[in-house]
Amino acid sequence: MPETDTTDAAETDAVADAEDAAEAAPSEIRGGAPAEAAEPDRSHLPLERRIEAILMVADEPQGAVHLATALRAPVKAVKAAIEALRDDYDGKPVGDRPAGPERGFELREVGGGWRIYVREGYDVDAADFVLTQTPTRLSQAALETLAVIAYKQPITRGAVAAIRAVNVDSVVRTLLGRGLIREAFADSETGAIHYETTELLLTQLGLNSLDELPPISPLLPDGEEELPL
Incomplete structure (x- = not known):
């Protein structure tokens, strides 16, 4: 029988071991791009x-x-x-x-x-706390957002953001906390909440109804009849 070349077999095994070690090594050592860190497993949390x-x-x-x-x-x-x-x-x-x-x-x-x-x-307690903890003056952003809601109500947060071309999430929360707007209803299909003004706003403005709001057309640029949708 022919003799087995043990030297060649040993070299082959050594090469295979080296390749396995290289595959197991971090990408930085292999010279490749760093692998993305895996997200921590949170499945153990309730x-x-x-x-x-x-x-x-x-x-x-x-x-x-x-x-x-x-x-x-x-x-x-x-x-x-x-x-x-x-x-x-x-x-x-x-x-x-x-x-x-x-x-x-x-x-x-x-x-x-x-x-x-x-x-x-507990609505009354929460409302009283918010009103007593919040400064009375509204920011310009809050006033502009309030005006959009007043003239376009009921209106979604996304529609208000589209009109103002800025994110209005925090401003809407402020107006809700002040009791100047409220959630009117949620769209049955999208779940988007529509907002409307409250009686408190009318009281603050000295109005009996929304019909007494001044017409918006004279305040808009020439050629525009109303706020954009």
């Missing part, structure tokens, strides 16, 4: 708390599918977590957990999505 964190900062109602996509979680699990949160806020038992106290806020379904609201019985 799904209810993760949903709660998003709802606390969201300006618009969030649907179960949207939340499931953002959290990379099954839609069924997200829906179950939402129901658990709602029952928890309402002071009902959740699974093995006994019933707790009713919270000052609630989870409400609006326009096909979910959003955290102040519970109705």
